[in-house]
Amino acid sequence: MKKKIVGLILLSVAFCCQHVFAQGVKDIRINEVLVYNDSSCTDNFGVRSGWIELYNTGKATAKLGGCYITNDPSNPKKYRIPKSEVNANVAPGGYMLLYAYNEPTRSAFHVSFFLDDTSFLGNDMAFLAIYDQSGIELIDSITYKVSVQMPDMSFGRIEGDYAKDKGTFGNLIIERRPPMQILPKATPAAVNNIVEEKTRSELQAERDPHGVVITITSMSVVFFLLFVVAMVFMGTGKYFKKQNKKKEAPQPVAKAAVAETVAAVDADNSEELAAIATALHLYYGDLHEEEPTGFYPHRVANHPSAWENKSLIFKKSPIRK
Amino acid sequence: MSFGEVIVENVQQFLSFTGFANVTYGHLIMIGVGLIFVFLGIYKKWEPMLLIPIGFGMLIGNIPFTPGFQIGIYEEGSVLSYLYLGVVKGFYPPLIFLGIGAMTDFSSLISNPKLVLIGAAAQFGIFAAYLCAIALGFTPAEAGAIGIIGGADGPTAIFLSSKLAPDLMGAIAVSAYSYMALVPVIQQPIMKLLTTKKERLIKMKPPRTCTQTEKIIFPIVGLLLTTFLVPSGLPLLGMLFFGNLLKESGVTKRLANTASNALIDIVTILLGLTVGASTQATTFLTPKSVLIFLLGAGSFVVATFAGVLFVKCWNLFLKEGNKINPLIGNAGVSAVPDAARVSQEVGLHYDKSNYLLMHAMAPNVAGVIGSAVAAGMLLGFLG
Structure with a gap:
């Protein structure tokens, strides 16, 4: 029975741990997107391209190595962030920037598609999504109209709104994703709300x-x-x-038993008790020397008697004149 | 350049790096203050554990030097700056609280829990200083950090000021510790002023002996009650109650001994020294620091007034025989055990057989909890 309980506890701990580890990736959101880049930031190759900003809304570091980014709803595994990429960890409240001009060999942060590709959804609409390491579970996705996009005009979410739109119902965390909006200024890898709170x-x-x-x-x-x-x-x-x-x-029975014991001790061992008491009295009165094997009379050095002191017994030496 | 000129230039360069070349009046003033602290600690024995590290830290922090050599406490990468991290990031104070918990005996509070309310009353000092600081033009966050000086709790003052007003931390910490050392000087006249001779002679019933189970329950229930209502006080209260559980559980004597001896001693050394060193004249000698010192003194005075007056008012509703000696009212501030000792001394001065120490320890330890809760409230509102 005990083994079963321990097993159950271990199972539940393992389940919780799995949940905790997965939580980091699940907290990632597509935070800002710039489709046409005329004067915004460049990548390490000096190229100005569209970019995607991811934001960690959680309290744990999100390890995005192995996660997938796609613009094709039918192909979730279109671009995989290399699992071994050490810079793919996003700290709580941190950002990651991905460049989108179909040059995936340039770095781990260059995806294999363009952001103005409407061929998958049609109707002038484009799709963008991030999947977890399995490529099955959707973490976040957005759709947007391409024709309304202007150069250097980004759209995204305000960071402070994530917490406002998160609520709990019992043990369930219910989240309504804050809506995408046109941002006053493109802010790659930086806070979107430029109005200081x-x-x-x-x-x-x-x-x-x-x-x-x-x-x-x-x-x-x-x-x-x-x-x-x-x-x-x-x-x-x-x-x-x-x-x-x-x-x-007071417990009468116990009291009577104690009285009987005392009486018996008094009768049988009274002399022994008296000896012990006297010895203890002398010991605590500092009248005996301390020896490991027993008690010995203490020499009284400060009070010499005439019998012990030779100077008092001997006659005085004659004084020569 | 001739050999002689090179030597002269080198000597000139060396002299420009010495303290004599960089000294200012500010440095000399702060070195003087440091020496006074060391003197008071050694010869007057006023809180030597605090005043000596802080005083010597002041000497260290105010040796003039040329910036750029990673020497000063405010220079990035210097050894002192790393030691100071515990103050800046606020992890020294909770460790001190762990030690305080492991050495504090809460049995006086458990045996007479109603005296806890005196610990609450004395927190008026904190909020009086807070109101005055706002009136003097400090921001609410700065005012909160200044107000906590009135709690008479150095670690709490450092913890809160590191969160709310890091720029004022040096002045607040030095002020808090200085007034803690001056508790006997500040409190005694106020206690005598506010009480009649009859009140000073009140003898309280001896506290009952509490069981070990009660002592074990106290830190657990205390933690749950206080931190559920004020979670922002968790770093301090959590460590305080944890330390106390180590002590009272009876099965973790080694841990309790470490927390109450080696650990608290190490942290006290580091905390005192770095707080002292943080009082560099260039950052410390400002009009704001003077105001902080004045407000700190005021908050101590108000806290003592509030504690003693609260007991006097309470006595109006208590029957004869159950009355509380108002001399324990001052102990509501959390300067443990100095404030309780003051109650004892004043009580014995008027009646040689009136021992108030154990009674005063109840509001005294309640003051530790009260000031941590007040700090949590201020952090919650202003942090």
Whole structure:
């Protein structure tokens, strides 16, 4: 039975770990796309091309080595990010930039397609998706109209919106992907919201310029919390007091047994007990020398008697004049 | 260039690198302050564990030098800057709290839990300083970091200021530790001022003995209660209660010994020295630092007032025989065990048989929890 329980625990731990490891990749989102690049960034070869920005919305590093990027819904495994690519790890809140001009041999970050290819969806629509290492599970996908794309005009999502659109229902994490929007400025591998957000301190300064609200709230919480702590431990204190009283309550049978034992000891070993008590008394009174094998009379060095002191016994030497 | 000219040039270059060539009045002032700290620590024995590392750190931090040699604490790549990382990133304070937890006996609090509320009342000092700092023009984040000086808890002050106002951390840390060392000087007159002779002679019932089970339950329940409500206090409260569980569980004596001896000593040395060294005259001697010192003193005074007055008010509702000696009100600040010792000393001064230490330890350790919770609140609002 115990083995079964341990097995079940190990299985559930393994399942959770798998979930945790997979979570890094699942948190990746297509964050910004620039189809036509006239004056935005160039790659290491000096080429200006369309690019795709991926963003890690999670709290763990996403290892994208082995993941797939495609613009063909029927071929999820169109371009594979090399598994051995060490730079394919995206830190929490980090970005990865992929260049799209069909030159996959140039680096791990050059995909094998163009971003204005509408041949797969038709109707002037293009498709872009990222799949996990199996090439089966879709992580994120978007569709967009190609004819409306302008040079150096990118579209994407605002980073702060990911958290707002994430919610939980019991143990399930429910996420509504924030909508794509035209961005005021192309920002490759950088935050899309170029309007600086106010810090919490600045917001508090606006809402509560004198700090009174925070003071009242915080003091109330401190009092409430310590009041709860006091109540809880008053309760446990009462419980343990009762328990102690029960333990300390006199037990007649036990008392009688103790009295009998004492009487028996008094009768049989009274002399021995007296000897031990005397020895202990002398020992603690520092009247004996300490020896490993027993007690010995202590020499009283500070109080010499006339019998011990030769100078008091001998006659004084005659003084020659 | 002749041989002699080369020698003269080399000597001139060498002299330009010496401290004498780079010294300013600021450096001399800060070296003077450092020497005072060392003097107070050694000869007056005021918190020597803190004042000596901080004072000597001030000497280290204020030796004038030519920038660019990776020497100073603010120079990237210098040894001191690496040691200072524990302060900047805020991981020294939770380690100190681990040690505090492993050495603190919470039995006085467990045996008389109602005294915990005094620990809450004394946190008024934090928020009084916060309000004053805002009125003086500090940003809310800076004001929060300054206010925590009133908690009389050095590690908490460093932790919060590293998160809310890293630029002011040196001044806040030095201020907090200085006033902690001055607890007996600051608190005694206020306690005497606010209490009558009759009140000072109140004898409290001796606390009951609490069982080992209660002591084991305390850190677990305490952690769950406090951190569920204020998760931002988790780094400090988590380590405090963990350290205490190591101590009270009875089966992890080695770990508890390490946490309460070697570990806390090492971290105290590093923390004190680097905090002291962070007071480089160029960054430390500003009008803001002076204001921080004044606000820190004010917050200590208010905290003591609040603690003592809270007990006096509470006594109005208590029956004769159950009354609390208001002299333990000052111990609500979390300077453990100095504040409790002050209660004891003042109590004994008026009645040689009135031992208040164990009673005062309850609000004192509650003050540690209270100030960590207050820090968590400020971090949650302003971080």
